[in-house]
Amino acid sequence: MTPTPPPLHRIDRLGALLGTASIAAVAWLPFVTFKANRIASGTARSLFEVLPFGTALAVAGIVVVVAAAAIGVASPRSRLAAAIVGIAVVALALAAAAADLTPPGNRLVRVSPGVGCWVLLLVQALLATDALARLRPGPGLRVLCLALTGAVLYAAFALGLFDQLSIMREYAVNAGTFAREARQHVLLATGSLGAAVLVGLPLGVLCHKVPRLRAATLQVLNLIQTIPSIALFGILMVPLGALATAAPWARELGVSGIGAAPAVIALFLYALLPVVANATVGLGRVSPAAVDAARGMGLTGRQVLTQIELPLALPVIVTGIRIVLVQNIGLVTVAALIGGGGFGTFVFQGVGQTAIDLVLLGAIPTVVLAFSSAVVLDALVDVMSRAPQ
Amino acid sequence: MRRLGLLLxxxxxxLLVAFLVMPQRFAPLFAPFTEYGAPPIYDQGSLLALAAAHLGTVFLAAAASTVVAVSLGILVTRPSGAEFLPLSRTLVGIGQTFPPVAVLAIAVPLVGFGETPTLIALFAYGLLPIFENTISALQTCPSSVIEAARGMGMSSRQRLLGVELPLAMPLILEGIRLSVVINVGTATIGSTVAAKGLGEVIIAGLLSNNTAFILQGGLVTGLMAMLLYDGMAGLEKRLLRAVHVG
Structure with missing residues (x-):
């Protein structure tokens, strides 16, 4: 074995992998897909075909620089900055390409990101994520990053930067329904969460006090969670439909076999497990010494629960709420199948019409919503766990 | 108590097997839920075949996810793969905020309708719980045990196969079970993109306004998912006992 000379610069293997992928994407993969109209089959165009040579060269150059930074620069801060610049440049190039390919006033032409563009955005997002993960930002900083990203994206969309892109064309057609479905999505997800907390917390406290109850309750809730969402929606449609037919007051309240009612009840049932399980675990972890001390100070059982046990268990309880919220936001998508509304409406419409832009119009907001709630609630849990106990 | 559970x-x-094999015998039960003389039992295909296709898709995807996720998990917890660890952990967290429906729906325009998008979505989504559990299991292996193994002169390969993986097994198996359960649900939604599976019965019921179809589809799928979850948990326990005794 010959001793290898020490490298001049330490090469980051993750960076090497991602950097090579981004350079390959610029060189060989199509940057955008161009369609003469919504249903025409698309043609792939490379970066140099859709942008003026000088601009394309500049974009390619920046991608190469970002890749080089990913491979050779060790400082996470610089890597993060490079990745952000890369993402911004690729997004701007995409917007410029869409504007260039669309003749003025033409509402038929469809330009969507090609494989190469997706790869570039994904790779650079991975680089940014990796750099952020290594920086280990605190909870406040994470929420700030999220808010900043949101503000920049909002400004970009408000300025109409991406208006010529196919997905924004779909948005323009559905703008009215989009706002309604967005509200419905949030309402379904948070409403069932609220109900689950109202019922689940007392149930969790009860399970904590009565160990015999705990195993049975958790087992039942566990089994409910395994039932596929469509199946549970379907099973609930039958009794709710019957109730609506039999009782006019229920119908007046908006209860019916299809629509929001079975969706809310199913989501509520799914949400119970994380809430109850985390409440029991959280209460179980409260140190007996703290409870004893409180009792010794003459607090009643109720006071011990509300002033000592529940506050101490709060971080674990909120972790359960985070799980439920993220899970609910995803599951609401399925509710569209039974007429419950929400972003799933666009997803399933898009699947029916094989229109990927319509699918994305439903899927991307769902992911953004779930991801943002995860970041915010994770930060909240961090802050609460750090608070002096 | 234990006997009651077994009996249940x-x-x-x-009940599940009986219904799948001879569904027509149950027709009187479902007849009240139909209107205008619609068929009370799903008549556009054999329920047994649909259940088999459903399970086939789920297990094929789960097997693929297990192989890939466990290998990747091993890779990123070796010293040579340490650079990939922080990103892997974050990605698992972010990936789980993706609803399975979105993964499924995005796969459709890329690869067309049918079995393929469902398999891709099941595979991709099934990776996460297994990968996450493999990483945490391998990372929480007590270092004293690994040191002892090293002290006994075991090579890193022997340590992995003989010490670390067996210790990590309970968590990895739990990840596989989670992944299978999620897959059963996602495969049901796969029927909206023309994959063969039990979701078909529910979707057919929704489309033709036949409550009997919706109910039987829901009951069969729900029952199958619960039995699968429960069965796998039992198998896990038995397997672990065998490993620890043997």
């Missing part, structure tokens, strides 16, 4: 499981299992 056996009853549920026999």
């Amino acid at each position: 499981r056996l009853a549920a299992f026999s």
Whole structure:
């Protein structure tokens, strides 16, 4: 074995992998897909075909620089900055390409990101994520990053930067329904969460006090969670439909076999497990010494629960709420199948019409919503766990 | 108590099998839920075949996810793969905020309708719980045990196969079970993109306004998912006991 000379610069293997992928994407993969109209089959165009040579060269150059930074620069801060610049440049190039390919006033032409563009955005997002993960930002900083990203994206969309892109064309057609479905999505997800907390917390406290109850309750809730969402929606449609037919007051309240009612009840049932399980675990972890001390100070059982046990268990309880919220936001998508509304409406419409832009119009907001709630609630849990106990 | 549980499981299992094999016998039960003389039992295909296709898709995807996720998990917890660890952990967290429906729906325009998008979505989404559990299991292996193994002169390969993986097994198996359960649900939604599976019965019921179809589809799928979850948990326990005794 010959001793290898020490490298001049330490090469980051993750960076090497991602950097090579981004350079390959610029060189060989199509940057955008161009369609003469919504249903025409698309043609792939490379970066140099859709942008003026000088601009394309500049974009390619920046991608190469970002890749080089990913491979050779060790400082996470610089890597993060490079990745952000890369993402911004690729997004701007995409917007410029869409504007260039669309003749003025033409509402038929469809330009969507090609494989190469997706790869570039994904790779650079991975680089940014990796750099952020290594920086280990605190909870406040994470929420700030999220808010900043949101503000920049909002400004970009408000300025109409991406208006010529196919997905924004779909948005323009559905703008009215989009706002309604967005509200419905949030309402379904948070409403069932609220109900689950109202019922689940007392149930969790009860399970904590009565160990015999705990195993049975958790087992039942566990089994409910395994039932596929469509199946549970379907099973609930039958009794709710019957109730609506039999009782006019229920119908007046908006209860019916299809629509929001079975969706809310199913989501509520799914949400119970994380809430109850985390409440029991959280209460179980409260140190007996703290409870004893409180009792010794003459607090009643109720006071011990509300002033000592529940506050101490709060971080674990909120972790359960985070799980439920993220899970609910995803599951609401399925509710569209039974007429419950929400972003799933666009997803399933898009699947029916094989229109990927319509699918994305439903899927991307769902992911953004779930991801943002995860970041915010994770930060909240961090802050609460750090608070002096 | 234990006998009661066993009895319940056996009853549920026999009911499921009986319904799948001879669904027409149950027609009187579902007849009240139909209107205008619609068929009370799903008549556009054999329920047994649909259940088999459903399970086939789920297990094929789960097997692929297990192989890939466990290998990747091993890779990123070796010293040579340490650079990939922080990103892997974050990605698992972000990936789980993706609803399975979105993964499924995005796969459709890329690869067309049918089995393929469902398999891709199941595979991709099934990776996450297994990968996450493999990483945490391998990372929480007590270092004293690994040191002892090293002290005994075991090579890193022997340590991995003989010490670390067996210790990590309970968590990895739990990840596989989670992944299978999620897959059963996602495969049901796969029927909206023309994959063969039990979701078809529910979707057919929704489209033709036949409550009997919706109900039987929901009951069969729900029962199957619960039995699968419960069965796998039992198998896990037995397997672990065998490993620890043997």
